[in-house]
Amino acid sequence: MTCSIVVEELDIVPMRSPFVVSLTVEQRSELENLSRRVRMPYREVVRARIVLAAADGESNASIARRLMVCVDTVRVWRKRFCVHGIGGLVDQPRSGRPRIFPxxxxxxxxxxxxxxxxxxxxxxxxxxxxxxxxxxxxxxxxxxxxxxxxxxxxxxDALKPWQHRSWIFPRDPYFALKAARALDLYARVWEGEPLDENDFVLSADEKPGVQARRRIRASLPPGPQQPMRVEAEYARGGTLAYFAAYDVHRAHVIGRCEPTTGIAPFSRLVNQVMTTEPYASARRVFWVVDNGASHRNWAAAARMNDAYPNAHMVHLPVHASWLNQVEIYFSVLQRKALTPDDFPNLDAVAGRLMAFQDHYNRTAQPFDWTFNRTDLNQLLARISRHEPDAPHPAPA
Structure with a gap:
C-alpha cells in the first residue's frame, strides 16, 4: 500500500510594521550622507541604511537579511526614527556599571x-x-x-606622581627688579619710557662644549618605514664655543666660534656686533645677559660701556637664563643643526654653525614672547604660597 503526502506551498506574508518611515528631501539627503561615510562608527552607518531601506518599503526581515543584522535591531531603529527623527539614531545616555569604590x-x-x-x-x-x-x-x-x-x-585629574621636574628657587634678592627690566626691554620699554626706532635690544650668551663627534660608521638616510640610523659609537674631535647675540625685535643673529669661553672671546663678539650697522650708529644698544663668567657683574658692564658708550649691559637674575631669548635660538640650533651629530673635525662643526646662522636669518621671525610683568608677579606670588617662610623677592 502506497501513501503519498502532498505538501502545499504556502505564501507567508510578512507582518507589516506599524511604524511607516516617510522621509523629507532633507532627511533623505542627510541619511544618504551618513550611510556613505567611512570615518564614523559602523553602527551609525547601519542605522542610517536601515531607515533608508524602511523608507523604500522593505520589510524588517528583508532589511535584516540584507544588512546581516537581527530583526529586532531593525525594529528598534525604525521605531526610534519614527518617534524621534534623525536625532533618535544616536545612542542614548547609559547609567554604566554600578560604582564599586565609593x-x-x-x-x-x-x-x-x-x-x-x-x-x-x-x-x-x-x-x-x-x-x-x-x-x-x-x-x-x-x-x-x-x-x-x-x-x-x-x-x-591629570595626576602623574611618577613624573618629576627640576626647578631652582629664586635666591637673587633683586630677582623681581632685574627680571622686570629685561621684560620691559622685550616690550620696548626702558625706565618707563618707550624705546625709539634707533634703540636695539640684544640677547647674548655662549653655547660651550659643542663637540665634534665622528661616528665610527656613516649615518644611513631614512627609507620606507625606516628612520634615519646613526651609529652609537663615535670618536671625539674636540670642542668649541659658539657665541651669539640675538636681536630680539629684528630676529637677527650675529655669532662667532671660539676655541673656549671667557672674557676675551665675549669681548670679540661685542666688537663684532658694535662695529656693524645698525648698532655702530645706534642711540642705545641694550645687551641682556645672564651671569656667566664671560660677562659677570658690574665690571663686565663697565668694560662694555667704556669701549662703546652706546652699549648698555643688563644682567638677568641669578639662575634665570630662561628669561634670555637667545637660549630659545640655541635650542633651535641644537635640534635642527646639531642633533644627530656626525662631524669629522672642529672646522666642520664651525661651518655647520655659521651656515645654520645664515639660514636662520633669512627666514626668522621674532619669538612670540608672552611672559610679562603680570606673569612675573603671579609667579612670585605662587612661589610665596609654596614657601611661606623662605625669603623671596617682592613682586615688581
Whole structure:
C-alpha cells in the first residue's frame, strides 16, 4: 500500500510594521550622507541604511537579511526614527556599571598621590600606581584595588606622581627688579619710557662644549618605514664655543666660534656686533645677559660701556637664563643643526654653525614672547604660597 503526502506551498506574508518611515528631501539627503561615510562608527552607518531601506518599503526581515543584522535591531531603529527623527539614531545616555569604590576612597587615593612618599614614612622617591594601590590597601582605604584602576583615577585629574621636574628657587634678592627690566626691554620699554626706532635690544650668551663627534660608521638616510640610523659609537674631535647675540625685535643673529669661553672671546663678539650697522650708529644698544663668567657683574658692564658708550649691559637674575631669548635660538640650533651629530673635525662643526646662522636669518621671525610683568608677579606670588617662610623677592 502506497501513501503519498502532498505538501502545499504556502505564501507567508510578512507582518507589516506599524511604524511607516516617510522621509523629507532633507532627511533623505542627510541619511544618504551618513550611510556613505567611512570615518564614523559602523553602527551609525547601519542605522542610517536601515531607515533608508524602511523608507523604500522593505520589510524588517528583508532589511535584516540584507544588512546581516537581527530583526529586532531593525525594529528598534525604525521605531526610534519614527518617534524621534534623525536625532533618535544616536545612542542614548547609559547609567554604566554600578560604582564599586565609593567617592571618598577615590578622593583619599588621589590625596595620597599628591603627598611625597618620604613624608608618609614610605621609603620611596616617588609614587607608582602599583605602590599607591598597595598603600591604599595597607591603610584600609579599600580592601583591594588594581594598579590600572588607580591609574584611571589619577588620569581623571591629570595626576602623574611618577613624573618629576627640576626647578631652582629664586635666591637673587633683586630677582623681581632685574627680571622686570629685561621684560620691559622685550616690550620696548626702558625706565618707563618707550624705546625709539634707533634703540636695539640684544640677547647674548655662549653655547660651550659643542663637540665634534665622528661616528665610527656613516649615518644611513631614512627609507620606507625606516628612520634615519646613526651609529652609537663615535670618536671625539674636540670642542668649541659658539657665541651669539640675538636681536630680539629684528630676529637677527650675529655669532662667532671660539676655541673656549671667557672674557676675551665675549669681548670679540661685542666688537663684532658694535662695529656693524645698525648698532655702530645706534642711540642705545641694550645687551641682556645672564651671569656667566664671560660677562659677570658690574665690571663686565663697565668694560662694555667704556669701549662703546652706546652699549648698555643688563644682567638677568641669578639662575634665570630662561628669561634670555637667545637660549630659545640655541635650542633651535641644537635640534635642527646639531642633533644627530656626525662631524669629522672642529672646522666642520664651525661651518655647520655659521651656515645654520645664515639660514636662520633669512627666514626668522621674532619669538612670540608672552611672559610679562603680570606673569612675573603671579609667579612670585605662587612661589610665596609654596614657601611661606623662605625669603623671596617682592613682586615688581
Amino acid at each position: 567617592a571618598t576612597a577615590v578622593a583619599e587615593v588621589k590625596a595620597l598621590a599628591c603627598e611625597l612618599p618620604a613624608r608618609t614614612g614610605v621609603p620611596l622617591a616617588r609614587w607608582s600606581c602599583p605602590e599607591l594601590a598597595e598603600q591604599a590597601r595597607l591603610r584600609g582605604i579599600v580592601e583591594q584595588v588594581s594598579a590600572s584602576t588607580v591609574r584611571r583615577w589619577l588620569t581623571a
